[in-house]
Structure formats: C-alpha cells, structure tokens
Amino acid sequence: MDAMGFGMGNCCLQVTFQACSIAEARYLYDQLATICPLVMALSAAAPFYRGYVSDIDCRWEVISASVDDRTKEERGEKPLKNNKYRINKSRYDSIDSYLSTCGEKYNDIDLTIDKEICSQLTKEGIDPLLAQHIAHLFIRDPLTLFEEKIHLDDANESDHFENIQSTNWQTMRFKPPPPNSDIGWRVEFRPMEVQLTDFENSAYVVFVVLLTRVILSYKLDFLIPLSKVDENMKAAQKRDSVRQGMFYFKKDICKAGIAAVDGCYTTLNGTEGELEEYTLMSIDTIINGKEGVFPGLLPILNSYLENMEVDVDTRCTILNYLKLIKKRASGELMTSARWLREFVSNHPDYKHDSVITDKINYDLMVKCNQIANGQTSCPELVGFTTSKTKPSGSKMTV
Numbered sequence: 313m314d315a316m317g318f319g320m321g322n323c324c325l326q327v328t329f330q331a332c333s334i335a336e337a338r339y340l341y342d343q344l345a346t347i348c349p350l351v352m353a354l355s356a357a358a359p360f361y362r363g364y365v366s367d368i369d370c371r372w373e374v375i376s377a378s379v380d381d382r383t384k385e386e387r388g389e390k391p392l393k394n395n396k397y398r399i400n401k402s403r404y405d406s407i408d409s410y411l412s413t414c415g416e417k418y419n420d421i422d423l424t425i426d427k428e429i430c431s432q433l434t435k436e437g438i439d440p441l442l443a444q445h446i447a448h449l450f451i452r453d454p455l456t457l458f459e460e461k462i463h464l465d466d467a468n469e470s471d472h473f474e475n476i477q478s479t480n481w482q483t484m485r486f487k488p489p490p491p492n493s494d495i496g497w498r499v500e501f502r503p504m505e506v507q508l509t510d511f512e513n514s515a516y517v518v519f520v521v522l523l524t525r526v527i528l529s530y531k532l533d534f535l536i537p538l539s540k541v542d543e544n545m546k547a548a549q550k551r552d553s554v555r556q557g558m559f560y561f562k563k564d565i566c567k568a569g570i571a572a573v574d575g576c577y578t579t580l581n582g583t584e585g586e587l588e589e590y591t592l593m594s595i596d597t598i599i600n601g602k603e604g605v606f607p608g609l610l611p612i613l614n615s616y617l618e619n620m621e622v623d624v625d626t627r628c629t630i631l632n633y634l635k636l637i638k639k640r641a642s643g644e645l646m647t648s649a650r651w652l653r654e655f656v657s658n659h660p661d662y663k664h665d666s667v668i669t670d671k672i673n674y675d676l677m678v679k680c681n682q683i684a685n686g687q688t689s690c691p692e693l694v695g696f697t698t699s700k701t702k703p704s705g706s707k708m709t710v
Contacts (some may be wrong), residue, residue: 313361313362313374313377313378318378319510320371320375320378322506323357323358323371323375323505323506324371324502324503324504324505324506325355325504325505325506325507325513325516325517326500326501326504327500327501327517327520327521328487328498328499328500328501329498329499329500329501329521329524330495330496330497331496331497331498331499332496332500333496334497335412335663336497336528337486337497337498337499338411338412338441338442338486339412339414339527339528339652340388340499340524340527340528341407341410341411341412341484341486341499342411342415342535343527343532343533343534343535344484344499344501344520344523344527345406345407345410345483345484345538345541346534346535346561346562347520347523347534348406348483348501348502348503348535348541348545349406349503349541349544349545349547349548349559350544350548350559350595350598350599351501351504351516351519351520352370352372352483352503352504352514352545352548352549352550352688353369353370353547353548353553353554353557353559353647354554354595354599354637354641354647355503355504355505355516356369356370356406356548356549356553356647356648356649356650357370357505357506357507357648357649357652358370358371358374358505358649359551359649359652359653360652360656360668361374363667363668363673364666364667364668364698365653365666365667365668366657366666367550367551368549368550368551369549369550369551369552369647369650370548370549370649370650371505372404372503372545372546372548372549373549375404376401376402376404376405377402378404379402379403379404379481380402380403380406381405381423381452381453381455382399382402383395385398386398386399386530387399396451397424397451398424399424399451399626400421400422400424402681403452403479403480403481404481404482404484405481405482406482406483406542406545407447407482407484407541407659408421408423408448408482408538408543408555409421409423409441409444409445409538410441410535410538411441411442411445411486412441413441414533414535414595415535416441417539418535418536418537418538418593418648419694420537420538420539421519421539421542423444423448424448424449424451424453424574425444425447425448426447426448427447427660427696429446430443430444430446430447430449432526433446433447436705445486448478449477449480450466450476452476452480454475454476454477454479455479456475457475461475467491468491468492469491470488470490470491473488481502482502483502483503483545484499484500484501484502485499485500485502486499486606486620487499495597501520503518504520505508505648507648508648508680508683508684508690508693509683509684509694510684511632511633511636511694512636512648512693512694515632515633515634515636515637516634516637518630518633519613519633519634519637522613522616522617522630522634523609523613525616526609526612526613526616529616530566530612530616531566532565532566532612533562533566534561534562534565534621535547535562535592536560536561536562536589536590540560540590541560543560544559544560549574551612551653552647552649552650553595554595554640554641554643554647554650555643556558557594557595558592558593558594559592559593559594559595559598560590560591560592560593561590561591561592561593561598561606562570562589562590563588563589563590563591563606564589593605593606593642595641596641596642596643598641599637599638599641600638600641600642603659610634610637610638610641613634614634615636617630633691635695636695637696639695645692645693645694645695646693648693650691651692651693652676653672655676655679656668656672656676659672659675692706
C-alpha cells in the first residue's frame with residue numbers, strides 16, 4: 313500500500329471546530345492533542361489490510377507509512393548530502409509541538425524547522441511557538457501542483473500555504489482563517505475512525521464536541537509531555553487496546569488556583585514533579601472514572617450537561633450517545649475492529665491463517681451494509697437491537 317489509491321480517506325471521521333480567537337484555537341489544539349490516541353483506540357475500526365488479518369486495530373501507522381516520502385538521508389539512514397533535514401516522522405503522524413504558552417514546557421521532542429522561514433515569521437511579529445509550527449510544516453515538499461495555481465497573489469490567496477498545510481496530515485490541524493473570508497480560527501480533530509452507522513459516528517462527534525465545551529468552560533488541563541502522547545499513539549493502535557492498553561494521562565486535570573493567561577491556563581501555586589503529574593491509566597478509567605484514581609471524562613461531561621438548559625429530547629439523545637462511549641470504554645460493547653475480527657474468526661471458511669478469502673470478504677461486506685442501512689441488528693456493537701440509521705458523510709464542521 314505504497315500509494316494513496318487504496319482509499320485512505322474513507323477510513324476517517326474528522327471534526328473541525330470554530331474557535332472564538334487564535335488563543336482559544338491554540339489552547340484547544342493542545343488539549344485535544346492529548347485526547348487523540350484515546351479516541352482513536354475507542355473508535356478502532358481497521359484491523360484488515362490487503363486481504364489479511366493484521367495485529368493492529370487502527371489505520372494510522374499504515375497510512376503514515378504509505379505516504380512517508382522521506383529519503384534515506386531524511387530518515388537518518390545516510391549522512392545528509394542531497395537533503396537539508398533529518399526528519400523524525402512521516403508527514404502523516406502525530407503533532408510535533410504544542411502551540412499555546414502553557415504547552416511550551418511539554419514540548420520535549422526534537423522539532424525540525426526551516427530556520428529561514430522561522431526567522432522571517434518572527435521578524436514579522438509571529439511569536440516563536442507559532443513560527444516554529446509553520447516552519448516545521450515547510451520542511452516538506454509539495455506533493456501536487458496545478459499549473460493554474462503556480463502564480464498567485466499571496467496577499468489575497470492562501471493556496472500556496474494550503475498546498476503544504478493540507479499534505480501535513482497530523483492528529484490535529486491548526487487552520488488559520490482564509491484571506492477575504494469571514495471564517496475564523498479553527499482546529500481539526502483527525503484521529504477517529506469512521507463507524508458503520510450514523511448513530512456511532514454521531515456519538516463520537518458529540519463526545520468530542522462536548523469535550524471541547526467542557527475544556528473551555530472548566531478550564532481543564534490535559535497537557536503531558538508530547539513524547540508521552542507519542543507513546544500513547546503507538547499503544548492506541550495495538551489490537552484490543554481499549555481493553556488491554558494503558559495510557560499516560562494527567563492525574564489532576566482541574567487543579568485549584570488556575571488563572572487565564574493569554575488564552576491558556578497555568579497553575580499559580582506551583583507545579584508537581586513531572587512524574588507526579590501523569591500516570592498510566594486504562595481507557596475505562598480515563599473515560600468512566602475510578603474512585604480515588606481519576607474522576608472520568610464522562611462524569612465531567614454529565615456534570616456540565618446538568619448545568620445547561622437542554623430540552624428533554626436532546627438530553628436523551630445525547631445520553632444515548634454517551635452511553636455508547638461509556639460501554640465501548642468499559643469493553644461491554646465491542647469496538648468496530650473487535651467486531652470485525654470476531655466475524656472473520658467465526659466464519660466457517662476461516663482457516664485461522666490470517667487470510668480473508670473472497671467468500672469471507674463478501675459475507676462481511678453484506679453484513680456491514682445491512683448494519684449500516686438498519687436492515688439487521690447488531691447489539692454487541694451499538695447496544696440496542698434495532699437500527700434505522702443510514703450512512704452519511706464522514707466529515708463534519710461544528
């Protein structure tokens with residue numbers, strides 16, 4: 313799968329959020345980056361590739377490798393001669409730096425940048441954190457170029473920037489406003505995998521939307537060293553990581569004495585030692601909570617909803633969505649990846665040799681189509697016995 317023609321974009325459920333300011337966008341970008349591995353594991357739906365059962369549940373590393381255009385020099389396998397940079401990751405990978413001032417101290421991984429571009433940006437008044445983020449994007453070459461898009465008025469068109477921006481596929485994307493537009497600062501949440509039904513897709517989108525509201529309303533702080541987020545990304549892709557995996561997460565996400573500083577939040581009464589700030593937790597503990605260990609994201613969301621004026625019908629719908637997330641996190645309901653594995657494993661033609669035959673593949677596609685169109689029930693996947701959902705697009709803007 314060394315090209316993009318196998319439909320990599322069809323695996324993704326991505327959500328773009330509008331922020332009220334650049335500071336809020338940067339704060340959300342950082343906080344959500346720590347959530348990316350967890351929600352990717354929760355939405356895991358890609359265990360098969362090229363007719364074989366794999367030992368991973370998510371698409372991320374597969375796509376990362378398929379669009380990795382680094383040379384041997386850029387990978388560090390040969391001395392630099394024809395290339396300018398050593399580049400640590402594929403252009404499809406987790407983020408490489410936090411953008412808010414409160415995230416700066418957690419930027420503990422090497423960041424390769426175009427120093428000339430970074431200098432140009434800082435001279436024009438862009439702060440160092442944002443300047444290095446942009447300068448990091450521009451260490452890559454454009455992948456495509458259209459003849460009519462070569463000579464542009466860069467003061468009024470952003471196509472040259474978007475050419476680079478849109479081919480750096482990271483877990484989060486920071487999206488500046490287009491010129492001559494009333495569109496504001498946005499952040500895109502990109503790690504989720506698309507599900508079989510509208511109900512499931514809606515549940516994941518609503519969960520992340522509500523999480524952004526809670527982050528901003530309660531001034532939550534999920535930040536941990538970026539190297540630990542990278543470790544979480546690796547753990548999230550492993551088979552059945554929802555039930556088996558352990559993930560680094562901040563222990564105290566709502567510390568006392570928190571004050572707003574330039575759109576981010578910092579502790580006034582000193583900080584704990586790094587090793588005390590975060591610890592390994594299961595997804596069940598992070599999402600649902602565990603007494604004496606962690607309050608859980610869902611209980612915090614429910615507390616937020618109780619203080620909001622939400623009509624009964626909407627509240628019931630939201631609670632059904634959150635119930636799916638709760639049961640996926642606890643293992644009571646299967647992830648899509650686990651359900652797919654069990655279908656193949658229990659198929660009479662499967663010989664336990666990792667080979668998905670044409671017959672198995674056809675029967676699986678028929679079953680998936682029936683579930684997606686509400687023609688058959690799948691309570692082990694969605695938690696109820698009937699479904700009237702129909703498939704729709706997989707990308708939403710909130």
